[in-house]
Amino acid sequence: MSLDEQTNSTVISEYKERTLRSAALAATAREVFPSGITHDSRYMRPYTIYVDQGKASRKWDVDGNEYVDYFGGHGALLLGHCHPQVTAAIQDAVVDGTQFAASTTRELRWGEQVKKMVPSIERVRFTASGTEATHLALRLARAHTGKSKLVRFKTYFHGWHDHMTSGYTSHFDGSPTAGVVDAIAESVILLPPNDLPAVTELLASRDDVAAVIIEPTGASFGRVPIAEGFLEGLRAATEKAGVLLIFDEVISGFRCAPGGAQSVYGIRPDLTTLAKILAGGLPGGAVGGRADIMERLDFFAAEEKGFEKIQHPGTFNANPVSAAAGLTALEIIAATNACENANAYGAELRDRLNNLFKAVGSPFAAYGTFSSFQIFLNVEKRAIDPTDFDPFSVPYQELKAAPRELVDRLRMALMIYGVDIGGWPGGLISAAHNADDMSHTLTAFEKALARLENEPGL
Numbered sequence: 523m524s525l526d527e528q529t530n531s532t533v534i535s536e537y538k539e540r541t542l543r544s545a546a547l548a549a550t551a552r553e554v555f556p557s558g559i560t561h562d563s564r565y566m567r568p569y570t571i572y573v574d575q576g577k578a579s580r581k582w583d584v585d586g587n588e589y590v591d592y593f594g595g596h597g598a599l600l601l602g603h604c605h606p607q608v609t610a611a612i613q614d615a616v617v618d619g620t621q622f623a624a625s626t627t628r629e630l631r632w633g634e635q636v637k638k639m640v641p642s643i644e645r646v647r648f649t650a651s652g653t654e655a656t657h658l659a660l661r662l663a664r665a666h667t668g669k670s671k672l673v674r675f676k677t678y679f680h681g682w683h684d685h686m687t688s689g690y691t692s693h694f695d696g697s698p699t700a701g702v703v704d705a706i707a708e709s710v711i712l713l714p715p716n717d718l719p720a721v722t723e724l725l726a727s728r729d730d731v732a733a734v735i736i737e738p739t740g741a742s743f744g745r746v747p748i749a750e751g752f753l754e755g756l757r758a759a760t761e762k763a764g765v766l767l768i769f770d771e772v773i774s775g776f777r778c779a780p781g782g783a784q785s786v787y788g789i790r791p792d793l794t795t796l797a798k799i800l801a802g803g804l805p806g807g808a809v810g811g812r813a814d815i816m817e818r819l820d821f822f823a824a825e826e827k828g829f830e831k832i833q834h835p836g837t838f839n840a841n842p843v844s845a846a847a848g849l850t851a852l853e854i855i856a857a858t859n860a861c862e863n864a865n866a867y868g869a870e871l872r873d874r875l876n877n878l879f880k881a882v883g884s885p886f887a888a889y890g891t892f893s894s895f896q897i898f899l900n901v902e903k904r905a906i907d908p909t910d911f912d913p914f915s916v917p918y919q920e921l922k923a924a925p926r927e928l929v930d931r932l933r934m935a936l937m938i939y940g941v942d943i944g945g946w947p948g949g950l951i952s953a954a955h956n957a958d959d960m961s962h963t964l965t966a967f968e969k970a971l972a973r974l975e976n977e978p979g980l
Contacts, residue, residue, distance in 0.1 A: 533973055534568065537934040543584040544572045563596070563945055566930050571937065576603030578954040581942070589942040590959045590966075592895075592949025597743070597773045598798040600860060600893070601851055602954025608802045608850050615846035622842065629840035632849040636800070636810060639780050639856055642790045643810030647819055648840035652772035652797030653681030655807035656735065658834060659793045660685055662809065663733035663766045665818045665832055673724065673734040673765075675715045677741040677922050680770050680795075685710055691922075715741060715918050716749040721756060725763035733766040733793075738783040742946055743773045744891040746918045757789050766792040766815070772807070773798060773950075777864070778892045780856045799855070802847030805838065860953035864893035867960070868951045871895055874964055879908040884971050887911035893951040896921075897943075899928060928980055935970035 529535070538545060548569035551558035557565055564570045571583040579602050581591045591603070601608060615628065633646050649655045660672055672685060676694050680686040687699040689712040698707035711731070713720045725731060734756065740747040760767040769791035774783040776799040784791060793811035800806055810816070817823035824831035838844075855861060872895050875888035887898040887908040898911065901923045913921055929947050936943060941963050943949045974980060 530978055531931070533931055533935045533938065533977055536938050538568070540587055540938065541569075541571055541583065541585050545569055547572045547584065561596075566933060566945065567926070571942075578602040578604070579952055579956065579959050587937070587940070589937065589940055590955075590962050592941070592943045592951065592963075594944075594950035594952060595803055596798065597777070597950050598801070598803045599952055600777055600799045600864060601802075601854060602952040603803075605851070605854070605954075607854060608847050611802075611846040611850040612804070612843055615843045618842070620841070620843055621837070626840070626842045626845065628842050628845035628849060632840065632845040632852075635849055635852045635856070636796070636808065639776070639852060640782055640784070640794060640796075640810065642784060642792075642812075643794055644813040645816035646808050646810035647816065647834065648845075649797075649807040649809065650805055650836055650838045650841075651681075652795065652807045653683055653686075654836070655772065655795040655797055655809045656681045656686060656768075656770060657683045658832075659735070659768050659795050659809045659811075660733065661832055662793060662811075662815055662818050663768065665829075666815045667732040667764070667766060669730050669732040670709055671711055671728075671731045672709060673711045673713060673721070673731055675736060675741070676712050677715060677746045677918055678735075678737055678770075679742060680735055680737070681772075688712065715746050716752050718752055718755040718759070722759045725759050725765055731763070731765050733768050734760055735768040735770055737770045737772075737774065738787060738789070738791075739774045739778065739891055741918075741922070742896075743894050743950070744889075745896050745946060745948065746921050747889075747891060747913055749914065753787055753789050757791075760792075768793045768795065770795050772796060774892070775800060776852060776855050777861060779861050783892075799851065800848050801844040802849075802851030804841075804844040804847045806841065806844040806848055858953075861893070864951045864953045864955070867955050868893045868895060871951070871960060871963065873909075874960070875967060876908040876911065878964060878968055879971075882968065882971055884908070886971075889913045890948065894948060895951070896946070896948040897932075899923060899925070899947070901925060931974060931977055931980060932970065935973045936966050938973075939966035939969045941966040941970075 548558050559565055573581050573583050575582045582588050636646050637643050676689045679690050684702045684706045687702055688696050688707055693699050696712045698704055769784055771782045771794050775796040779785050795809050797807035818832045819834055872888045872890055879886050885900040888895050890896040929945055
């Protein structure tokens with residue numbers, strides 16, 4: 523179906539009627555950006571909404587429609603939109619200046635706060651994004667160990683640089699994706715999620731592995747969850763083999779708890795990558811960890827010990843405005859129950875969604891961890907009880923299955939009733955979500971599910 527083709531879907535028709543200005547902007551954007559978007563996850567047919575304002579747990583599109591927001595700034599907004607203290611810190615920083623090409627007091631305080639909150643981080647280096655953070659972590663691991671291979675797990679996303687593209691949504695055989703050279707893809711070893719014997723056997727059988735990287739809450743913040751005992755086993759196996767363990771906490775950092783997922787699970791990685799919440803809703807990332815690994819970035823250490831320093835420039839590393847936002851957000855998170863409140867909301871929402879799914883006879887189920895919810899779409903039409911759904915009872919391929927037409931129709935139906943979720947599908951919760959949001963969300967799901975029953979082609 524072309525983007526502008528007529529459809530007999532009442533959901534699509536009503537969505538179009540409610541979003542006329544977004545439609546016009548999307549048509550213009552297709553002449554400016556590939557697919558008319560600037561981030562793959564914003565792709566939706568016939569088009570995505572355009573949003574110009576957000577406050578706390580809500581956002582408003584250019585047509586004036588209000589949404590309870592579970593996209594959550596791609597996970598960056600644990601404190602919600604426009605937290606007053608974070609906003610004030612940004613405004614103060616902008617007045618002082620946005621780029622000095624010099625060190626700043628704000629970046630130093632920001633780095634000190636990261637170290638204070640995440641004890642495994644003995645030294646930290648800021649980057650401009652999470653993708654840059656995982657890329658730098660990999661380079662640090664190779665330089666420190668003198669080894670070349672990286673072990674990753676299928677379905678995990680660690681940014682879009684060349685080492686991380688295969689095995690996320692395609693190319694599960696490890697072959698290179700479009701634009702990636704064979705040699706880079708061959709330097710990455712893909713293993714099934716939660717397969718500890720495979721990791722142990724691999725690390726025991728070869729001596730060229732520099733690091734293993736994993737999101738400690740599971741792929742896509744728990745869409746493919748972590749099996750009990752897997753992280754502990756992984757830490758033991760890597761230590762035994764002399765292989766570095768990298769925790770990708772780009773999403774989970776400062777979200778699961780002030781000290782990240784590693785503080786909840788009590789596991790100390792060698793390196794940690796951070797972004798999103800780290801910069802208080804502005805661009806920014808970081809890699810941190812053991813001082814003896816991080817010294818590969820250190821001019822003094824390289825000169826003293828005679829190794830080649832890793833070069834790491836970056837115009838917007840520790841940008842002063844991001845530093846101001848990040849420092850303020852982290853101080854709030856450290857001093858309040860923001861993480862605990864968001865996690866509690868997530869647990870309640872998952873339970874109440876499952877009760878709703880069961881009551882209306884929906885084939886879906888909600889699951890997840892911490893401040894998230896994942897929607898199991900049940901593409902194989904399994905007979906399940908949503909209130910007793912165990913994500914480990916189905917293959918991980920089914921957990922990740924998200925047929926484009928079904929997901930888009932579900933999202934549009936929810937948006938008609940004032941709720942915006944992520945397209946995986948699921949949602950990320952902020953500390954600003956409240957009882958009114960909960961009630962509104964459940965009502966929207968109930969109405970959306972009723973609409974989908976009569977949708978053609980689903």
